[in-house]
Every structure is written in structure tokens, then in C-alpha cells.
Amino acid sequence: MTPAVHLVGATVARSGRVVVHGVDLAIAGGSWFGLIGANGSGKTSLLRALAGRLPFAGGSCRVNGDELVTDRAARALRVSFAPPADKLPDALRARDVLELVGGAIDGVRSRIADLEAALGLAELLDRWIGDCSAGMRQRIAIASAFAGGHAVVVLDEPFNWLDPVAIFDLRQAMRTRVHGGLTLITALHDLGTLATACDTGLMLADGKVAMTLDEQRLKAAGHDPQAFEIQTIDLLRSRTA
Template identity: 75%
Template sequence: MNLAIELTSATVERSGWRVVQDVDLTVSSGSWFGLIGANGSGKTSLLRALAGRLPFASGSCRVTGEELVDDRAARALRFGFSPPADKLPDALRGRDVLELVGGSIDDVRSRLGKLDKALGLPPLLNSWIGDCSAGMRQRIAVAAAFAGGHPLVVLDEPFNWLDPVAIFDLREALRDKVDSGLTLITALHDLGTLASACDTGLMLADGKVALVLDEDMLRAAAKDPQAFERQTINRLRSGSTAHF
């Protein structure tokens, strides 16, 4: 198995508190890894640390075989990362945001491929961020993660604020990117996407690993999504680390 990411005993602290504790996970190259958990479970902190936006307090973080736990700058260069949609500067246009990340807008759109249409980007390129709705900002923020052409991409709840058609189109385009070799890590609240689109995943509870979701488990989930949803919701309610 060719590993793109390997975390061992990874710990993240914020304001002196351990918000992620001793997390072990592996992500294979060219796969879609889904991270789920209740609000406050540590998902965002873990993804921000992985992508170099936060430091790791301890543990190991190997990216394509290289130990980078103490090198935030190197991690930031390895990953495409979606900025918070609500933090995009009002005084910029959509194209300005994408060009800041990836240079020429023509090059950016070429890298996006099917995501360009799935995200409905053409009419957003000349729109001022301050005039954009939450959903429009989200489309631009997701596109920014791919603007630089990184082979590793981290998205934190990319389907927030999108309508059902946009969610469907984005999910299909992301799966196509993964099937073409992209390694994708996403925090999700959408259990349907986790069951139908992700290859492997992890559930966090109180900053700790509550459940490892392997390929067999997610294949079974895709066959019986209602049972998977019921079991997962029960686990999320309890925050339990017991096995299904």
C-alpha cells in the first residue's frame, strides 16, 4: 500500500488545551478519506494541523514518506487547502482569490477540470466577494484548494451552504479527481457522501479516534446506508469508542 499520509500519536493543542489526542491514521495515495465527528470533536483542528495551518504538539506526521511533524511550512506547501468561505476578503473578486493561489486564471481553470463546471465558477470570477452569498463564497473557497494543482487536498466540510444540485455535482467531480490520482481528505457531516464516495475514514470523539472506517465497512455502508446512518448517529450521540 502506497501511503500518502501517516499520522502516529498526533496531538494538537489550542490555547493550552489538547483538542486532538494521540490520533493514528493512514491515507492511501489516490483515495478519498472522510473524517466525521460531532461539532467540537477536533476535526477542523486536525485538518488544519495536517495542512500546516496549526502546529502539532507531538507525534509523527509523514507525508509521502517524509517526516514533517515539526515543519508547518513544508506541510502547507504539500497540501491544497480550502480557506474558510466566510473569511474571504470582500474587496476581491472570485478570480483574484484563485489567481493569488494559482497564478493565471486560465491555468487555474485548466487544473480545476470538471470542478470548474461543477462549482459553477464562470459567473463568479468577476463577482466581488462582498456581493456573494454564502454558497457562492463556498464555491470559490473550494476552488481555491485546487487552484495550485496540489496532488494532496484538504477540504473542511466542502458541502456546507451548497444546494442539492451543487452538492451532487461537486461530489461527482471530486470522485473523478480521486479516480484520476488525487488524494483527498475531507471533514464531513454528510453520512451519505461518506458511505457512497469515500474509500476509508475515521470518526473522532472528544479529540480521540472513536472508530476506524475501513474499505469493507464503507462498502457495507453503501449497500445499506440507512443502517449505517443509524449506527453512526448513535455513535455520535454517545461519543463512545466501542466498536459497532
Template identity: 70%
Template sequence: MKPIIDLTAVSVERTGERVVRHVDLRVIEGSWFGLIGANGSGKTSLLRALAGRLPFAGGSCRIAGVEMIADRPARAMHFGFSPPADTLPDALRGREVLELVGGNIETIWLRLGPLRGALGLDALLDRWIGDCSAGMRQRIAIGLAFAQGHTRVILDEPFNWLDPVAAFDLRQALRAMVDNGLTLMTALHDLGTLAVACDAGIMLASGNVAMALDSRLLVTAAQDPQAFERQTIERLRAASAP
């Protein structure tokens, strides 16, 4: 099956330092692709570059068959992207932030589908962002990634700061949307979510691909998550060792 996102030997630099090195990955349309790795492994930098928030320092980035390695605005137009929750403006209400990005709230609800309930966004519409907890901000930030109706969405560690019920409901809603055609890329810390929710992925260590995670491996991982966790942690330790 032809990939909708095809990265070949891409690199990313931050403040003059190369933080992603010659990464290859391919994402099939209508699938959930997970990136996992330790803090500082390059997950966020890679996703921000793909979403047009950072430049690539080299390689090839093809989206829907079109080369976009040098075109940050074009990449940004192709993806819904969740901003860091702590950057949301304190002086606006939840409704105002959502409508600023996606227009009329009723249209936004149609675009969010099951995420509206999973994220509990109705209760946050009239709340000032400055009065929101970290978990509330995270729920609004995730909603913003879907507010414009993109069919390809990038989320950076979306389960951070969510309580167990909210994290479960979010995972179920995202999986349902992927099964209905959404193409989703997420950075993750949780090996359990990677094993049971994602269709494919990669493990990053020090900016390099330490392990490719295809669908067959993840099916096996879902059957024995403890063994998968042990093997993955061992691989991460070895790849991150100086």
C-alpha cells in the same frame, strides 16, 4: 499498500486545550479519506494541523515517507487547502482571488478540471466577494484549494452552504478527480457522502478516534445507508457522552 499520509499518535492544542488526542490515521495515495464527527470533535483542528496551519503537539506525521511533525511550512507546501469561506476578501472579485493564488485563470481552469463546471466558477469571476452569498463564497474557496495544482487536497466540510444540485455536482467531480489520482481528505457532517463517496475514514469524538472506517465497512454502508447511519449515530452518542 504504503500510505502517502501516515499520522501516529498525533495531538493538537488550541488556546492551551488539547482538542485532538493520540490520533492514528493512514491515507492511501489516490483515495478519498473522510473525517466525521460532531461539532467540536477535532476534525477541523486535525486537518488544519496536517495542512500546516496549526502546530502538532506531539506524535508522528509522515508525508510521502518524510517525517514532518515539526515542520509546518513543509506540510503546507504539500497540500491544497480551502480557506474558510467567510475569510475571503470582500474588496476583490472572484477572478482576482483565484489568480492571486493560482496565477493565470486559463492555467487554473486546467488544474480544476471538472470542478470548474461543478462549482459554476465562470459566473463568479467578475462578482465582488462582498456581494457573494455564503454558497458562492464556498464555491470560490473550494476552487482556491485546487488553484495551484496540488495532487493532495484538504477540504473542511466542503458541502456546507451548497444547494442540493451544487453539492451533488461537486461530489461527482471530486470522485472523478480521486479516480484520476487525486488524494483527498475532507471533514464531513453528511454520513451519506461518507458512505457512498469515501474510500476510508475515521469518526472523531471529543478529540479521539471513536471508530475506524475501512473500505470494507464503507462498501457495506453504501449497500444499507440507513443501518449505517443508525449504527454511526449510536456510536457518536456513546463516544460523546460525559
């Protein structure tokens, strides 16, 4: 079966410096892929390039079988990416942000009804972004990633600034969407979420693949998350020392 996302030798440069070196990965459609690594490991740069927000400097990037490594616009159309919550414009309301991405608000709300409930979005629709807390902004940013109805969604540390109830409800809603065919790619710092929610993943260190996390390994991690956490932290320490 053709992967929903397939990178071979993917390389990303920032300001003339290579920050992601020759990454290979294959993500099956209808699965949740987790990307972990220390700060500065290249996670965000890789995800931004995948979603067309940055160029690739080399390698191959196929989305549903189509080679798009040189076509940023096509990647941006195929792969949704949540904007940084702190960059949302203060002078817009939540509904304005969602309409910019997904069109008329009634259509957006219909597409994201399950997520709207999980994120408590109804009470935020008419609130000005400038009056929102960090957690509220994060809820709006996440909702905007789903507003366009994309089949592939990228979220960079989506659980930052959310309270425990919102984290639980959002995880459940996103897992239901994955079961329904969504391909979800998330950068994470929470090893518990990686072990219990993701189907596959990988660890980046200094822009290179340090560990590939296949389905079998993550299933084992879910059964013994403490052992997985110790093993993963030890590897991260060794690669960042």
C-alpha cells in the same frame, strides 16, 4: 505501498489545551478519506494541523513518506486547504483569490476545468466577494483549494451552503479526480456522503479516534446506509453524552 498521509500519535493543542489526542491514521494515495464527528470533536483542528495551518504538539506526520511533523511550511506546500468561505476578503474578486493561490487565471482555469463546470465558477470570476452569497463564497473557496494543482487536498465540510445540484456535480467531479490520483480528505457531517463517496475514514469524539472506517466497512455502509447511519449516530450519542 507508502501512504500519502500517515499520522501516528498525532496531537494538536489550541490555547494550551490538547484538542486532538494521539490520532493514528493512514490514507492511501488516490483515495477519498472522510472524517466525521460531533461539533468540537477536533476535526477542523486535525485538518488544519495536517495542512500546516496549525502546529502539531506531538506525534508523527508523514506526507508521501517524508516526516513533516515539525515543518508547518512544508506541510502547507504539500497539502492544500480550502479557506473558510466566510473569511474570503470582500474587496477581492473570485479571480483574484484564485490567482493568489494558483498564479495566472488561464492556468488555474485549465487545471480546474472540470471543477469550474461543477461549481458554476465562470459566472463568479469577476464578481466581488462582498457581493457573493454564502453558497457562492463556498464555491470560490473550494475552487481555490484546487487552484494550485496539489496532489493532496483537504476540505472542511465542503458541501455546506451548496444547493443539491452543485453538491451532486461537485461529488462527481471530485470522485473523478480521486480516480485520477488525487488524495482527498474531507470533514463531513453527511453520513450518506461518507457511506457512498469515501473509501476510508474515521470518527473523532473528544479529540480521540472513536471508530476506524476501513474500506470493507464503508462498502457495507454503502449497501445499507440506513443501518450505518443508525449505528454511527448511536455511537456519537454515546461518546458525546
